[in-house]
Amino acid sequence: MTSAVDARPDHRSGVLGSYDGRGFMGPGLAALYLGLIVLIPITALIWQSVSGGLDSFLTAVTRPQAFAAITLTFLMSLGVVLINAVMGTLIAWVLVRDDFPGKRLVNSLIDLPFALPTIVTGLTLLTLYGPRSPFGINVAYAPAAIILALLFVTLPFVVRSVQPVLLELDRDMEEAAASLGAGPGTVVRRIILPNLVPAILTGGALAFARCIGEFGSVVLISGNIPFRTEVASVYIMGQVEADQPGEAAAVSLVLLVTSLVLLVTFDLVRRRVSHHEEPA
Amino acid sequence: MAIRIEGVTKRFGDFVALLDVSLDIPDGELTALLGPSGSGKSTLLRIIAGLETPDAGRIWLDDRDVTRVPPQQRGIGFVFQHYAPFKHMTVYDNVAFGLTIRKRPGSEVRTRVGELLRLVQIEQFANRYPAQLSGGQRQRMALARALAVEPKVLLLDEPFGALDARVRKELRSWLRRLHDETRVTTVFVTHDQEEAMDVSDTIVVMDHARIEQVGSPRDLYDRPANQFVMSFVGPVTNVDGSLVRPHDLDIQTEPAEAAVEAMIDRVVFLGFEVRVELVRRDGSHVWAQVPRDVAERLELARGQIVYVRPTRAGMTATADGGVTGLEVGQGAVSASAR
Numbered sequence: 001m002t003s004a005v006d007a008r009p010d011h012r013s014g015v016l017g018s019y020d021g022r023g024f025m026g027p028g029l030a031a032l033y034l035g036l037i038v039l040i041p042i043t044a045l046i047w048q049s050v051s052g053g054l055d056s057f058l059t060a061v062t063r064p065q066a067f068a069a070i071t072l073t074f075l076m077s078l079g080v081v082l083i084n085a086v087m088g089t090l091i092a093w094v095l096v097r098d099d100f101p102g103k104r105l106v107n108s109l110i111d112l113p114f115a116l117p118t119i120v121t122g123l124t125l126l127t128l129y130g131p132r133s134p135f136g137i138n139v140a141y142a143p144a145a146i147i148l149a150l151l152f153v154t155l156p157f158v159v160r161s162v163q164p165v166l167l168e169l170d171r172d173m174e175e176a177a178a179s180l181g182a183g184p185g186t187v188v189r190r191i192i193l194p195n196l197v198p199a200i201l202t203g204g205a206l207a208f209a210r211c212i213g214e215f216g217s218v219v220l221i222s223g224n225i226p227f228r229t230e231v232a233s234v235y236i237m238g239q240v241e242a243d244q245p246g247e248a249a250a251v252s253l254v255l256l257v258t259s260l261v262l263l264v265t266f267d268l269v270r271r272r273v274s275h276h277e278e279p280a
Numbered sequence: 281m282a283i284r285i286e287g288v289t290k291r292f293g294d295f296v297a298l299l300d301v302s303l304d305i306p307d308g309e310l311t312a313l314l315g316p317s318g319s320g321k322s323t324l325l326r327i328i329a330g331l332e333t334p335d336a337g338r339i340w341l342d343d344r345d346v347t348r349v350p351p352q353q354r355g356i357g358f359v360f361q362h363y364a365p366f367k368h369m370t371v372y373d374n375v376a377f378g379l380t381i382r383k384r385p386g387s388e389v390r391t392r393v394g395e396l397l398r399l400v401q402i403e404q405f406a407n408r409y410p411a412q413l414s415g416g417q418r419q420r421m422a423l424a425r426a427l428a429v430e431p432k433v434l435l436l437d438e439p440f441g442a443l444d445a446r447v448r449k450e451l452r453s454w455l456r457r458l459h460d461e462t463r464v465t466t467v468f469v470t471h472d473q474e475e476a477m478d479v480s481d482t483i484v485v486m487d488h489a490r491i492e493q494v495g496s497p498r499d500l501y502d503r504p505a506n507q508f509v510m511s512f513v514g515p516v517t518n519v520d521g522s523l524v525r526p527h528d529l530d531i532q533t534e535p536a537e538a539a540v541e542a543m544i545d546r547v548v549f550l551g552f553e554v555r556v557e558l559v560r561r562d563g564s565h566v567w568a569q570v571p572r573d574v575a576e577r578l579e580l581a582r583g584q585i586v587y588v589r590p591t592r593a594g595m596t597a598t599a600d601g602g603v604t605g606l607e608v609g610q611g612a613v614s615a616s617a618r
Contacts, residue, residue, distance in 0.1 A: 142461075172364030175331050176422075179351045180378035180429055190381070249604040257432040 017138035045256065049249035067233035068227045070254055076143070076231070077211035080150040085204045088158025090198060095159070096166040110160070113153045118216025125149055126221045141223030146231060149217040154207035161203030162196055169195055198274040205266035210261045281342050281355075281432035281465050282307040283328060288337030290323055297323040298334070305482075307342075308463045310456070312476035314512070315486035321469045322437055324486070328434050328467065341433065354433075355424030357464075361438040363418045365410030371397070371421050372406040378429035385616045396424040399458075410440065415599040416447040423455075427462070436468035452479050473513045477501070485509050510595055517567050522594030529568035532587045533578055540588035542566060547580050556580060557584060558588065 002075065048056050060066060095107050125148060127133075130140040139145045169192065177187045215233040222229040224238075232255055239248035283305040290298040298320045301606035305311050313321040326332040328339060338347045346354050365373050373380075375396055379389045396402040400420035402413070410418055419439065426434060439455070440448040456479050459466050460576065470476050476483045477497040485492045485500065485508075493505040497513075504510035507523060516523045532539060542558035545565075554575040558566045566588060570580075580586070 170364060170367075172360045172362060172363075173366055175351070176358065176360060176364040176425075177366070177377065178423065179329060179331070179356060181352045182377075182381050182382070183352060186381050190377075203353060 002195050042256065045249055045252055048245065049253040052246055056246065057250050057253075059191050060247045063247070064225050065230070066235060066247065066251050069230050069232045070251060072143070072146075072230070073232040073255070074258070076146050076150060078207050080147055080154060080211055081208045082206055083147075084151060084154050084158050085200050087163050088155065089200055091155075092159045092162035092166055104227055110156050110180035111204060114156050116187050118153060118214070119215040119220070121152060122149065125152065125217065130221065141225060141229060142222050144217055144221070145221040146229060149221055150211050150214055153214060153217050154210050157207035157210065158200060158203035159229055160207070160262075161199045165196055165199040194273070196272045201270045201273075205263050208262055212255050212259055244262060282340075283433060283465065283467070284338075284340035285324070285328070286338045286340070288324070288327060288334045288339070290320075290327060290332060296489045298327070301337070301489070301491055303484060303491060303494065305465065305467060307465055309467075309481045310466045310479060311482045311484060312457045313467060313469045313479035313484050313486060314471070314473060314476040314609050315492075316512070317379050317472075319486040320489045321471075321484075323487045324475050325435050325437055325467060325469050328433070329356050330354050330360070355429075355431055357429065357431030357434045359419075359422045359426050359434070359436040359439055361441055362420040363410075365418055367410055367419060370407050370409055371402060371413070374410065374421055375424045375428050377425060383532070392428060393424075396428055400424045414447075415443050416451060419443065419451060422457075427464075431464065433506055434464045434466040436466070440470070448475070456477060466502075477513070483513075485512060487512075504595070507595060507597060515569070517563070518597055519566055519588065519590060520593065522590065523597045524592065524594040526555075526567050526592045527553075527569040528590055528592040528594075529566070529570075530589045530591050531570060531574070531578060531580070532570055533584075533588070536589060539589035540566075542586060542588050544580055544582055544584045544586060546582060547575065549575075554580070557568070558586070593607050 092197045126140060129137050129148060132268055139148060173191050174187050177191050179240055218231055219234055224230045232251055236248045236251050287301040288298050288301045301324060301376045313324060315321045323332060327334050330349060338345055376389050376393045379392060397406055400423055402417050402420055405413060405417060440451055453476060467518055481501055483497055484494050487508050487600060493500060493509045500509060500513045510516055510523055515526050540561050544556060545559045546557040548555040552572055553569050554572055556568045556570060
């Protein structure tokens with residue numbers, strides 16, 4: 001008769017290598033996958049944008065139309081992230097702390113921008129806020145249209161990153177502050193907000209990354225007027241269509257590097273403000 | 281500051297947490313609210329603090345009716361069961377919180393916080409974050425934070441509940457010493473009778489939204505008002521329908537007047553005391569606590585037939601848990617066992 005121990009499958013090593021970290025298949029597979037999906041395309045992009053030399057790269061990105069598109073994209077993205085950081089936090093607060101009829105419906109609606117194909121978003125916005133707006137609001141072909149589209153597609157990020165933190169937030173902390181004499185305003189400022197900042201930063205960073213690459217929702221309603229409403233992604237598309245892959249790659253690289261730098265910076269700030277969570 | 285609770289009732293939906301509860305807590309005393317979970321003791325503490333509002337009744341702090349006064353204006357210090365540390369602030373900032381929001385001058389805050397950190401013996405951790413402290417240190421930080429605003433009443437909700445046994449005992453005697461030094465009226469909630477007896481001047485025993493008895497630890501132990509209090513504040517065993525303390529049972533090896541026959545089922549050595557588990561002829565179980573030397577002298581062993589006799593008044597046990605009065609004791613301590 002086989003003993004219970006013998007009959008048990010060996011949990012110490014699997015096809016992907018042993019679980020004590022000394023195997024090579026698991027990490028190897030992860031590296032291969034990351035390489036194919038992330039690293040090779042990025043390298044190709046860098047190579048393509050600087051293969052004509054640094055000069056041609058600089059010329060490409062400082063071309064007035066390219067420069068205007070990049071600047072517009074970053075400014076709009078920053079503004080949108082700031083607005084959604086505030087509004088997203090407020091919405092998360094209402095969804096967690098308040099009770100009202102239809103709360104569950106509102107909660108599931110938050111994810112709509114994620115679920116909707118962005119081109120459908122663009123079309124919907126154009127119908128609602130375009131020249132034939134049923135509300136008489138026409139923002140089409142103006143910078144406001146870009147803000148509107150980006151606000152819509154990035155709404156879920158901050159809401160969904162703040163919500164779980166708020167749910168987990170120890171209500172005792174607020175009661176403790178109250179028992180020590182803190183009024184509601186002080187509690188929000190000194191207790192609640194500091195605990196939400198890391199989540200707001202995380203959501204904000206993701207929203208920003210999404211903003212600078214957004215294409216579908218913006219392309220229809222913005223009108224893509226160079227120097228006015230043409231964002232970087234649309235400019236890149238235009239360069240590709242005009243058979244200027246070098247120009248397109250150069251602007252792409254700027255977007256890539258900037259969003260990377262921003263993500264890392266946000267993450268460092270987040271770590272800095274949440275270092276207290278690490279045990280000694 | 282004296283606390284007066286008058287006819288307080290509190291419901292949470294269908295659940296009655298407190299039913300017409302009245303209690304006077306004198307100034308400067310250390311009082312324990314003792315009871316099983318769901319007895320209403322934490323709710324009562326939170327109502328004193330102003331963290332809950334009673335459905336009926338009034339709360340007085342000295343001559344001031346504070347029933348509708350928010351917690352911020354009650355002058356109380358509250359220590360939460362899980363300490364409720366401000367996780368994003370250092371130990372120093374936690375303790376300083378009550379002072380900084382009152383905009384006290386920086387030098388005053390520094391002096392006061394320094395004193396408090398020394399008092400609770402965590403001054404070397406001033407710059408750490410709560411996550412970097414042990415449970416006992418976090419508990420002391422929470423105490424220092426509550427004491428910083430010089431409360432007239434200190435309220436503690438299961439202050440030692442989340443600590444391991446050794447730290448709990450240490451902190452208990454430390455809390456007692458702290459209270460003796462500061463003489464701040466202190467109320468703490470516990471479900472641990474040993475803790476309540478160890479620390480407090482007065483124990484308030486609660487069950488099912490009501491107060492069962494108020495008294496000194498000794499009072500409650502020796503003169504419990506009813507079966508619930510008797511079995512909650514100490515060990516009990518049932519001899520012929522009478523509840524007695526197991527250490528009030530005298531064991532002899534020869535038949536004696538008023539003694540009942542039983543067979544030893546198990547002898548458990550617990551250090552100073554020995555727990556003797558007995559089975560009666562009718563199959564009922566009784567247990568007794570005897571000092572080690574007595575057990576050794578009588579050579580108690582499994583299977584032995586012995587005779588057991590209560591040496592103090594028992595309390596008649598009733599099926600519904602009610603009380604029918606105290607029985608007269610069965611006589612003096614037996615010479616054979618002592």
